[in-house]
Amino acid sequence: MxxxxxxxxxxxxxxxxxxxxxxxxxxxxxxxxxxxxxxxxxxxxxxxxxxxxxxxxxxxxxxxxxxxxxxxxxxxxxxxxxxxxxxxxxxxxxxxxxxxxxxxxxxxxxxxxxxxxxxxxxxxxxxxxxxxxxYATIAASEEELRRAYAETVARLGRAMEFHDLATGEHVERVAESARVIAVELGLTTVVAERLRLAGPLHDIGKIAIGEAILRKPGELSPDERGAMERHTDVGHELLAGSGNELLELAATVAWTHHESWDGSGYPRGLAGDEIPLAGRIVTVADVCDALTSDRPYRSAWTPEDAFAYVIEQRGRKFDPAVVDAFARSLVRHEEAVAV
Ligand SMILES: [Fe+2]
Ligand SMILES: [Fe+2]
The missing domain is CATH 3.40.50.2300 (Response regulator)
Known part of the structure; x- marks a missing residue:
């Protein structure tokens, strides 16, 4: 035997x-x-x-x-x-x-x-x-679902490009730097990856904003500015309520990525810890990327000027801890490039 x-x-x-x-x-x-x-x-x-x-x-x-x-x-x-x-x-x-x-x-x-x-x-x-x-089958179908979600989000983000020329690559870059900041803040890689997947939808509410406003060269009138600011509420309405963890996170980010640490942001004027951490992270990533890109109403800032602005707004517009993590991530990136 x-x-x-x-x-x-x-x-x-x-x-x-x-x-x-x-x-x-x-x-x-x-x-x-x-x-x-x-x-x-x-x-x-x-x-x-x-x-x-x-x-x-x-x-x-x-x-x-x-x-x-x-x-x-x-x-x-x-x-x-x-x-x-x-x-x-x-x-x-x-x-x-x-x-x-x-x-x-x-x-x-x-x-x-x-x-x-x-x-x-x-x-x-x-x-x-x-x-x-x-177990292997379940893990494979979970992975498949995750990939399908990421793909859908990426395509939705790209669809926005037709409407708002600035949005396509911008949202991808913002999502990636939000992930890097999250890791730097000590959040788990799973949470950071979730933020990267949800991030590209932060400006999805712009779908409801007329092209005349989105592409307007020069200053917006107060009415136009009000209409533009509605993209946060619209994004939240579009994404919230599904019960899906990632979509709910995307809804939170869409709603809160223009809030400011000192309460001067919109749409609700939240301050400090009232602003969900995901929103505080995406704000920094969003502003920095927007400043270094050409917009219809101004040309791109240099990365140095954008960084100086982020530092200047530490504790005002931005959560100090998020700004510090952002700065550390830049140093780390430069060290990696230097090697
Ligand atoms: Fe936005
Ligand atoms: Fe944005």
């Missing part, structure tokens, strides 16, 4: 050699351990189908080893013990033992118990293989 080996754990060398001989004759491979410590060492390096485990081991009870073996569902444990107390047998079975064999036993009792345990081990093994492939 081939297959995975069997481990016999018993402090009595005579019992160990009897069991090993019986199993070898029946075609099984068998390793032996005289105590729980030795058993753990062998279990760490070999994959056993069955563990035959004595209860009265030196130093500690075999029941302790049995409870540890619960972590290996494809290894079936049979307690082999001189203790024929039904209470102990019940405890062992409750702890996950597959069988309970009392000493002394006749050879066939052992072989039948081992055959049953090997069978159980094979069933568990195929079950865990099935579970693993089910």
């Amino acid at each position: 081939t297959g995975k080996p069997i481990l016999c754990v018993d402090d009595d060398p005579y019992v160990r050699s009897c069991i090993k001989r019986l199993l070898n004759v029946a075609g099984y491979t068998c390793d032996c351990a005289g105590d729980a410590h030795e058993a753990r060492r062998l279990l760490a390096v070999h994959d056993y189908a069955v563990v035959l485990c004595d209860i009265g081991l030196p130093g500690e009870s075999g029941l302790v080893l049995l409870s540890e073996l619960a972590a290996l569902p494809a290894t079936a444990t049979v307690m082999v013990t001189g203790n024929d107390d039904p209470y102990t047998a019940d405890r062992a079975l409750a702890l996950g033992a597959h069988g309970y064999l009392t000493k002394p036993f006749v050879p066939n009792d052992l072989l039948i118990a081992v055959a049953g345990a090997v069978h159980r081990s094979r069933i568990e093994e195929s079950r865990s293989a099935q579970l693993e492939s089910a």
Whole structure:
């Protein structure tokens, strides 16, 4: 008989050699351990189908080893013990033992118990293989969903380009620098990546703004400015309420990316921590990118001038912690480029 080996754990060398001989004759491979410590060492390096485990081991009870073996569902444990107390047998079975064999036993009792345990081990093994492939399928479809979402968002962002020429690449750059700032702030990569995915929709509300205003060269009139500022509310209305985590984050960002740390922003005049962190991060990324791009009403600033403006607005327009993270991310980027 081939297959995975069997481990016999018993402090009595005579019992160990009897069991090993019986199993070898029946075609099984068998390793032996005289105590729980030795058993753990062998279990760490070999994959056993069955563990035959004595209860009265030196130093500690075999029941302790049995409870540890619960972590290996494809290894079936049979307690082999001189203790024929039904209470102990019940405890062992409750702890996950597959069988309970009392000493002394006749050879066939052992072989039948081992055959049953090997069978159980094979069933568990195929079950865990099935579970693993089910998990892999779920992970693949989650990844597919995530990709579909990212793709949809990217296309929505690109659709905006037809309407507002400045928007297309701008939203992508803003989303990426928001991700970098989030990482610099110590947020997890998962959260930062979520911000990168939600970021491109921050100006989606501009879809409701007339081209005459969006593309107007020169200053906007107060009425036009009011209409322009509505893109935050419109974006929020468009994106909120789906229950989808990413879309809700995108809705929050759309709503709050023109709020200012000192309360002078729009649409609600929120201040400080009232502004969701995602909004505070995207504000910095958005302003910096907008300043360094040509707009119908002005030409692009140099990166140095834009950076100086961001620093000047630290604690006024922008959250100081976000500005600091932004500055650190620039230094890091320059160091990387210099290398
Ligand atoms: Fe905006
Ligand atoms: Fe923007």
